[in-house]
Amino acid sequence: MHLYVAIGALSITIIPSAHAQWAVYDGANYVENVLIAARTLQQIDNQITSLANQAQMLVNQGRNLASLPLSTLGTLQSTISQTTALLAQAQNIAYSVQSVEQQYQQAYTSISSGMSDSTLFSQAQTRWQNSVAGFEDALKLQARVVGNIPSDSSAMTQLVSASQTSTGALQAAQAGNQLMALQSRQLSDIQAELAANGRAAELERARQAANEAGAEAQYQHFAQYDAYVPEAVSIPGSGN
Structure with a gap:
């Protein structure tokens, strides 16, 4: 009887001790x-x-550092080389200060009445050949400039398209630079054409002025002879 009560008392004492181990929820720590x-x-x-x-x-x-995949530099350089070659092929009187001074002095300004008729004729022939060659050179250069128009149009279309579709600042700048280079080359063509046309026109004006001086020299030659005096001519069998 006493043992049972003791066990029961012990059991009652142990059970509350087991319920005391439950976890406690800390809301402030959870929020933190x-x-x-x-x-x-x-x-x-x-x-x-x-x-x-x-x-x-x-x-x-x-993108800004990406280079433009299109380049027209080679075409521009080739075109400029062709135009320069035509200028270098100028006939008779080249585009050279020294050449102009020398040949102009010989054929245009050294005319005098002391020259023989054959010399005057030879100089006139040289001046005529220079004028003809000058006009031929101008026509060749004009043909070259006109021939550049289709390729220029194609290059301009490509460059404008590349500029509009550029992916960065560098590509846009490069396209703009190439457009400026194309315009510069076109201006060079215009300068070359004006120079050729001016050369031809000046050679013709110089020829006309020199021919007037040559005509004056030939007149002086003719004026040196005595005037014609008619004489009686005896015709055989006429009885006179």
Whole structure:
């Protein structure tokens, strides 16, 4: 009887001790942990956004540094070389100050009445050949300039298209530079054509002026002879 009561008392004493081990919920600590996690996620998100912006900036820089795949420099240089070659092939009187001075002095300004008729004729022939050659040179150069128009039109179309579809600042700038180079070459063509036309016109005017001086010299030759005096002519069998 007493043993049973003791066991029962012991049991009653042990049971309350087992219920005392339950976990206690700390709401303030939980809220703090959630805030820390939220701040951490926000920092990670900010870092991701920053990295994305930096990556986009690098992509834009790559586009700005990308070279234009189209280049018309070779064509422009070839065209300029052809025009320069035509100018270098100028006949008789070249585009040279020394050549002009020498040949102009010989054929245009050294005319005098002391020259023989054959010399005057030879100089006149040389001047005529110079004028004809000058007009021929001008026509050749005009043909070259006109022949450049189709290729210029094609190059301009390509460059404008490349400028409008450029992916970065460098490509747009390069397209603009090539357009300016094309315009400069076209201006060079105009200068060359004006020079050739002016050369031909000046040679013709010089020829006309020199021919007047030559005609005056020939008149002086003719004036040196005595005037014609008619004489009686005896015709055989006429009885006179």
